[in-house]
Amino acid sequence: MRRVTIEGFAEIPPVDRDLDHDEVEGVRITTAGALEQAGLGRDDVDFVCSGSCDYVMGRPFSFAMAVDGIGAWPPKAESHVEMDGAWALYEAWVALQCGDIDVALVYAFGRSSLCDVGEVERMVLDPYTLAPLGIDSLSLAALQARSLMEAGASERDFANVVARNLRAAGEAVDVQTLLAAPLVRDPLRAHDGARRTDSTAAIVLRADGVGPAITGIAHAVDAHHPGMRDLTRAPSAAAACAAAGGTRGVEIAELHTPYAHQDLILRRALDLSEAVQINPTGGSFVADTPMVTGLARIGAAARAVREGAGKALAHVTAGPLLQQNLVCVLEAS
Amino acid sequence: MDRSRFVAPFVLQYSYKRSLGPVLSQFATALRDGRILGAVGSEGRVLVPPVEADPATGASVGRLVEVGPAGTVMSWTWVEEPGDTDPLDRPFGWAAIQLDGASTQLLHAVDVARDALKVGLRVQPRWSDERSGTILDIACFEAVGATVVIHPSEGEPVTCFEAPTRIGYTVFAGAVTADFLEALCEGRLVGRRCPGCQKVYVPPRGSCPTCALAMEEPVEVAQVGTVTAFSVVRIPFEGQRLEPPYACAHVLLDGADVPLLHIVGGCEVDDVEVGMRVEAVWADPIEPTLASIHFFRPVA
Numbered sequence: 001m002r003r004v005t006i007e008g009f010a011e012i013p014p015v016d017r018d019l020d021h022d023e024v025e026g027v028r029i030t031t032a033g034a035l036e037q038a039g040l041g042r043d044d045v046d047f048v049c050s051g052s053c054d055y056v057m058g059r060p061f062s063f064a065m066a067v068d069g070i071g072a073w074p075p076k077a078e079s080h081v082e083m084d085g086a087w088a089l090y091e092a093w094v095a096l097q098c099g100d101i102d103v104a105l106v107y108a109f110g111r112s113s114l115c116d117v118g119e120v121e122r123m124v125l126d127p128y129t130l131a132p133l134g135i136d137s138l139s140l141a142a143l144q145a146r147s148l149m150e151a152g153a154s155e156r157d158f159a160n161v162v163a164r165n166l167r168a169a170g171e172a173v174d175v176q177t178l179l180a181a182p183l184v185r186d187p188l189r190a191h192d193g194a195r196r197t198d199s200t201a202a203i204v205l206r207a208d209g210v211g212p213a214i215t216g217i218a219h220a221v222d223a224h225h226p227g228m229r230d231l232t233r234a235p236s237a238a239a240a241c242a243a244a245g246g247t248r249g250v251e252i253a254e255l256h257t258p259y260a261h262q263d264l265i266l267r268r269a270l271d272l273s274e275a276v277q278i279n280p281t282g283g284s285f286v287a288d289t290p291m292v293t294g295l296a297r298i299g300a301a302a303r304a305v306r307e308g309a310g311k312a313l314a315h316v317t318a319g320p321l322l323q324q325n326l327v328c329v330l331e332a333s
Numbered sequence: 334m335d336r337s338r339f340v341a342p343f344v345l346q347y348s349y350k351r352s353l354g355p356v357l358s359q360f361a362t363a364l365r366d367g368r369i370l371g372a373v374g375s376e377g378r379v380l381v382p383p384v385e386a387d388p389a390t391g392a393s394v395g396r397l398v399e400v401g402p403a404g405t406v407m408s409w410t411w412v413e414e415p416g417d418t419d420p421l422d423r424p425f426g427w428a429a430i431q432l433d434g435a436s437t438q439l440l441h442a443v444d445v446a447r448d449a450l451k452v453g454l455r456v457q458p459r460w461s462d463e464r465s466g467t468i469l470d471i472a473c474f475e476a477v478g479a480t481v482v483i484h485p486s487e488g489e490p491v492t493c494f495e496a497p498t499r500i501g502y503t504v505f506a507g508a509v510t511a512d513f514l515e516a517l518c519e520g521r522l523v524g525r526r527c528p529g530c531q532k533v534y535v536p537p538r539g540s541c542p543t544c545a546l547a548m549e550e551p552v553e554v555a556q557v558g559t560v561t562a563f564s565v566v567r568i569p570f571e572g573q574r575l576e577p578p579y580a581c582a583h584v585l586l587d588g589a590d591v592p593l594l595h596i597v598g599g600c601e602v603d604d605v606e607v608g609m610r611v612e613a614v615w616a617d618p619i620e621p622t623l624a625s626i627h628f629f630r631p632v633a
Contacts, residue, residue: 019340019505019507019508020508021507021508021539022507022508022509022510022539024538024539024540024542025507025508025509025539025540027540028539028540028545028546028547031545032545042545055345055500058343058345058500058502058504059504067542068538068540068542068545069540069545070545071541071542071543071544071545071546072542072543073543073544113503114502114503114504114505115500115501115502115503116500116501119500119501120500122418123498123500126382127349127351127496128351128353128357128361128382128468128494129357129360129382129439129468130440130468131496132467132468132469132496133420133440133441133442133468133469134416134418134419134420135427135440136416136418139410139412139427140427140440142410142427143408143409143410143427143428143429143440144408146408146409146410146452147407147408147429150407150408150452183411185410185411185412186409186410186411187410188410222388223388223389224388225382225384225388225437226429226438226440227381227382227429227437227438227439227440228380228384228388228437228438231408231429
């Protein structure tokens with residue numbers, strides 16, 4: 001295995017609605033920022049890979065337009081995944097493993113403010129037997145949450161996760177107040193869903209650089225139809241974690257949890273002990289930008305290592321109810 | 334400047350005809366006929382709704398068998414205020430339902446009182462009056478014991494179905510395009526210059542697509558330019574603004590370095606030629622859209 005390091009990470013700070021930057025702007029600013037942090041220029045980049053979704057952006061080939069943000073000259077080998085940028089990073093990591101290239105630039109952009117993201121999420125459901133029902137993503141999440149409660153969890157457990165994330169983000173919140181909020185989709189309340197945002201993020205990968213090293217990265221997938229799975233478990237998260245080397249020694253974990261109760265499922269799947277600090281600043285739960293949050297989790301984990309953590313883990317999910325999961329483990333070089 | 338002025342609704346809407354394949358075709362045909370089928374997967378598991386391969390093993394499924402129609406609620410939630418896409422127009426539940434004989438759960442709507450909905454509730458399908466071979470042939474599930482009505486419905490095997498899609502967006506112009514539209518509303522064409530290659534783009538971009546540098550310097554360009562390329566549109570299509578034939582053209586405005594895609598009018602289409610000098614003909618009143626230039630006509 002070639003040692004691949006994260007040399008730079010930049011993001012447009014997530015906001016509810018960003019009217020200042022279009023996607024090209026965001027890509028230009030973040031890719032330039034990540035390269036500057038890496039001490040590299042555009043000339044040094046061998047490969048560019050991006051993650052985004054046309055349905056999120058509301059226009060076809062939005063990813064092709066966004067390429068303007070990296071500049072047409074000098075020309076680059078370029079690729080794209082219609083997924084969270086974390087999978088674009090995975091593709092870049094594979095390309096670096098192949099040995100033909102030394103520097104890769106990865107970026108992701110997305111918005112929650114252009115449409116009801118739930119409508120886009122509905123489009124990833126089985127188009128034959130599930131999507132035609134019109135079920136919304138919060139209702140699906142509620143079915144998963146109730147399955148967890150049947151297995152012993154409580155609404156208070158969910159509220160504790162919400163409170164922990166919000167407090168980490170610097171907000172004063174108490175569990176009693178959370179539990180007093182109305183049920184929007186029994187047993188879930190509005191605050192049980194992650195806060196949706198607009199943002200852009202970019203990461204620079206390098207073979208044998210000096211930044212945090214990717215010591216393991218893997219992804220796995222479970223059955224597509226939620227009714228085919230035990231929704232209280234995330235076997236693909238466990239499989240990805242094992243393939244990425246496991247969690248022994250991990251000090252900080254950035255978990256991608258579109259819903260609070262999924263924190264409980266992931267802790268178990270990833271075998272995270274109480275000693276592991278989860279989402280030190282609230283993480284994806286306070287800023288969930290479609291197609292960006294995962295890449296930003298890897299960036300946040302790299303930042304944690306840069307700031308002194310010995311080992312950090314980033315988790316990213318896609319698909320309905322934790323269907324697909326990616327785990328990336330980072331250690332100091 | 335008020336940026337929200339350049340925010341607009343946009344609807345993405347289309348329909349796919351989805352073919353069903355051998356397994357789902359049997360499932361859909363059975364729904365049309367008022368029955369529910371599951372596929373026998375690995376180790377005898379019965380998968381409902383059926384899939385072509387067992388997700389646990391990847392092995393192709395075997396024959397399809399009839400399941401239910403009654404089943405048990407394994408998980409549920411409640412929708413107090415149904416929306417446009419919901420299958421019922423009054424408060425209802427969503428449930429994961431394990432049909433009798435099935436190893437997996439079907440998700441569907443349940444029409445019972447809220448306090449009756451619980452894990453373990455026995456439910457049965459309420460069939461739609463008209464069935465065409467989709468999951469909506471089951472209107473919803475209801476408590477076991479209600480009178481079962483299955484209107485007869487038959488025909489050829491169902492092999493495909495119509496899957497409409499609709500997403501509503503609120504799009505915004507972005508700061509750079511908003512500046513352009515603001516000037517456009519005053520009857521001016523204002524582009525931006527790249528600090529690297531010095532090229533002037535009209536309409537402007539925030540970022541030079543060649544150099545990836547921020548383009549901040551505004552440059553007003555002329556409303557007169559030169560046709561650098563054109564194509565005559567002779568066939569009609571949906572959403573067409575003009576009656577064919579007409580000429581689409583690249584117009585390089587004096588002072589700009591990148592041509593603007595627009596329409597040449599005010600002359601016979603056969604008279605349009607590369608190198609022709611043209612000028613903008615404005616609409617009145619001007620709206621914040623490039624269509625406020627009706628077309629470019631030959632300079633007299």
